[in-house]
Amino acid sequence: QKEVEQNSGPLSVPEGAIASLNCTYSDRGSQSFFWYRQYSGKSPELIMSIYSNGDKEDGRFTAQLNKASQYVSLLIRDSQPSDSATYLCAVNKFDEGSQGNLIFGKGTKLSVKP
């Protein structure tokens, strides 16, 4: 059973702080990992992808992957009120005969207080 789990939150952090979002997944065969941001009433948009163990940095965002622990995280440095949104973790695995699809967690709602 493929599962992606996230703490639903809400996670509340003060402006300028580091927000840490966590995700665990159940399928050890998973190969690709994504973080999407979804503002209220809008569609998900990709902010980070990561494929290898370790850290990947893009501006204020850092994605961390630990395949042995089946754990993915997203750090947001210098959090801004505009970062307030729901963050969706998505995991991909290619099954035999499949071109691959994403399994999404239910998302963590982040609130950054001015």
Next chain:
Amino acid sequence: DAGVIQSPRHEVTEMGQEVTLRCKPISGHNSLFWYRQTMMRGLELLIYFNNNVPIDDSGMPEDRFSAKMPNASFSTLKIQPSEPRDSAVYFCASSLVILLDQETQYFGPGTRLLVL
């Protein structure tokens, strides 16, 4: 690029009516995905196509749901007959899948469906 286009953006219908949702993927993308999002269940994959061929429809809730992709630039998701529990936001997404690499999925704006 115009991005993924979905229509209608909002749909209100009565139980038992047929509902057709439409999607135009990003030009050049070879994979198309239909998702449903609710507060209770989150974002669920309903079906996805690769090169216009349905690959995995295990997420389609029941026979009332059907999806087609007659060509690379158009797909429909049909619900017949609709029920109140079908009320949700339906997203279409497209991507360019090269070999075994899962490229970024780009989401359309969604269709908000309310079945009374």
